[in-house]
Amino acid sequence: MASKFVIFTILSKYFDTDTYGVYSLQATTITIAIFILGFDFYNYAIRDILLNKERTATKVLTAMSLYAVSYVLFAVIGYVLFNQIDYFAQYTWLLIGICITEHLNQEIYRLLLAFKKVLVANILLFIRVAGWTLYVLYKLLLEEASLGIAEILIIWLSFNAMTLVLTLIIFAKPLITNLKVATWDKSWLIKGLKVSVIFYTATIFLKIIEYSNRYVVEAVLDESAAGIFSFYSNFAMVVTIYVSTIVVSYELPDLIESSTTDNFVNKLKRYKKLLFLHAAIASVVVVICMYPILIWQGKTEFIALWPLLLFLLGGAYLMNVSLLYHAYLYIKHREKKLLEIVIISGIINIIATWILTYYYGLYGAASAFLVTAIVIFILRRKAAPKQLMGI
Secondary structure, eight states, X not given: OHHHHHHHHHHHHHSOHHHHHHHHHHHHHHHHHHHHGGGGHHHHHHHHHHHXXXXXXXXXXXXXXXXXXXXXXXXXXXXXXXTTSTTTGGGHHHHHHHHHHHHHHHHHHHHHHHTTOHHHHHHHHHHHXXXXXXXXXXXXXXXXXXXXXXXXXXXXXHHHHHHHHHHHHHTHHHHHHHHTTOOOOHHHHHHHHXXXXXXXXHHHHHHHHHHHHHHHHHHHSOHHHHHHHHHHHHHHHHHHHHHIIIIIHHHHHHHHHGXXXXXXXXXXXHHXXXXXXXXXXXXXXXXXXXXXXXXXXXXXXXXXXXXXXXXXXXXXXXXHHTHHHHHHHHHTTOHHHHHHHHHHHHHHHHHHHHHHHHXXXXXXXXXHHHHHHHHHHHHHHHHSOGGGGGO
């Protein structure tokens, strides 16, 4: 968390605003690709593994075969697409490599959490994320090296690959043992894809809500404006990353398993308390840290627009506390309702972002995000049963 927080802050000072805008759009594209790859199959696979522990090895092997196919398709499509974007073209293969290794590492992380290997999963996550970011900081601050976007992407890809090798070494024995009994299950795959297509569509619209505003800002305004907006968006996203790491990754698997027991209501109460508490803590910490960071950064174009953070934090807070209702709908197999909510919200977000950015600039884009978050909160809460409101 700290390394991610520091790296995009340091780079905002180290790069000029236009270059920082380009890097931010590349990092955003990588983040989106993590969700696009794999067709969101993990939603079905992890839930099925947690609720039905039979033939686990077969399920994992089948899921990984799907991911392998998606990587090949992505490499082809990504090569064509990235080469059409002038500030992506020279980094095409680096971006493709990072997207694929990020997704694979993320899927392994989710599996380890499902198998209650939480400590190992987060140690590997730390090595992967903190590893490359701290190394870049070491090169920039201690060695005072001159790093461009290409060098930073190479370091990022190297640590992703190293984490995969380390994971293979740690779990080599159980992996070999389970591969001997695993088979490819076509029927399970097809059933999973039918369920996952709903999650996948929902995820695409959710990522549109979270990230499309950066591309709209670049299209309507310029790369410099995209850099400033991405800077504040990244700080607001700290709330989501923190809540996901501290609350969701630890509590959601247990909540899912308790859904068929008498302890489900108590688990929901705990989940609600932790979501509201940690979303508030993260929001306050970000606000407190913002002023000294802006003074240290020393760029007037960033300082002048600091109120953007308040709009974006408000939206991030609402979206994270509404995860209580999202989790309930997910556990109760209300996938179509979840899809309906994000489609409505996504359409509102796209329209509002284009219109408000055109007329009100960066404040318009930030306002559109807050409006969308309010819509999501209302729709998620309305879709949940009334008794959930009082827990």
